[in-house]
Amino acid sequence: MRNFKRKWTLDRTKYMTAPEVTELRRTIESKAQGDLERGRTTWPRFWMALDLALGAGLRVSEIAGLRIGNLYLNNGESRMRVLGKGQKVRDVFISNGLTKHLSDYLLWKRLMAEPMDPEAVVLVSSHRKPYSTRTLQYAFKVCLRVAGLPAYYSIHACRHSYGTLLYRSCRKSAPLPWSRRFMRS
Numbered sequence: 518m519r520n521f522k523r524k525w526t527l528d529r530t531k532y533m534t535a536p537e538v539t540e541l542r543r544t545i546e547s548k549a550q551g552d553l554e555r556g557r558t559t560w561p562r563f564w565m566a567l568d569l570a571l572g573a574g575l576r577v578s579e580i581a582g583l584r585i586g587n588l589y590l591n592n593g594e595s596r597m598r599v600l601g602k603g604q605k606v607r608d609v610f611i612s613n614g615l616t617k618h619l620s621d622y623l624l625w626k627r628l629m630a631e632p633m634d635p636e637a638v639v640l641v642s643s644h645r646k647p648y649s650t651r652t653l654q655y656a657f658k659v660c661l662r663v664a665g666l667p668a669y670y671s672i673h674a675c676r677h678s679y680g681t682l683l684y685r686s687c688r689k690s691a692p693l694p695w696s697r698r699f700m701r702s
Contacts, residue, residue, distance in 0.1 A: 530669050532677035537666055538571060544664040558629065558643050563656045565622045566640055566648070570657070570672055572615040574679035575599060577650045577672050585623070586635025590616050 533541065549564035569580045579599040587598040595616040597609045611619075627633055631641060638647040648656075657672040 527677060527681070530667075530674075532674055532681045533666070533670060535682055538678055538682065541567070541660060541664045541666060542571065545660050548663060553625075561622070561625065562640055562642075562648070563660055565618065566653055566656060567660055567675070568615060568618050570675035571679060572618075573597065573609050573611050574676045574683075575609065576601065576676060577653050578602075580640065580653055581638075581648055581650050583639045584635065585633060585637050585639060588619060588623075588639070590620055590623075595619075 545560065545564050545567050549560040552558065552560040566580055569575050569583070570577070575583075575597075579601055582600055583597065589596050589598070595611050595613070597611060599607060599609055601607055622639075623633070626639075631637070631645065640648040640653075642648060642652070654672050657670075657675075658668065661668060661670055
């Protein structure tokens, strides 16, 4: 029988460092720009999937199920409404950079004559079929290989990286007055 009382730890194989994230983003964006110049569609889609994972910390199932009608890209507080674990709906607020990328991506989808109705999936293949979670996992492994990063990372490592880097950036700023008693060095 398995021992389920073992404590889960966030070891170094479960998240990427800031330089690794930067290299991965730089490499995939470069590949996507090259594909856009040549009229190809694969890398721009991979870039959007990667940006959703790294820029918003979405789970792979949330990326696969993201619908155009669930994007609220206004100037104030841009957000996405995602259907998460346990069929729970939650809002994910997103940065200006990800908002711009999503806006540009939706414009590109319109130019590619892809469905843009509110129920349409954001990420579809060139055959107009929604990306599955398995396809996204495979795409991430391809991105890792192209960027020269270790193969032991999974797409879920993007979620851990997002949280870890966000936590570290918050720790560097001045702590809230009430937080000292809850923080341990």
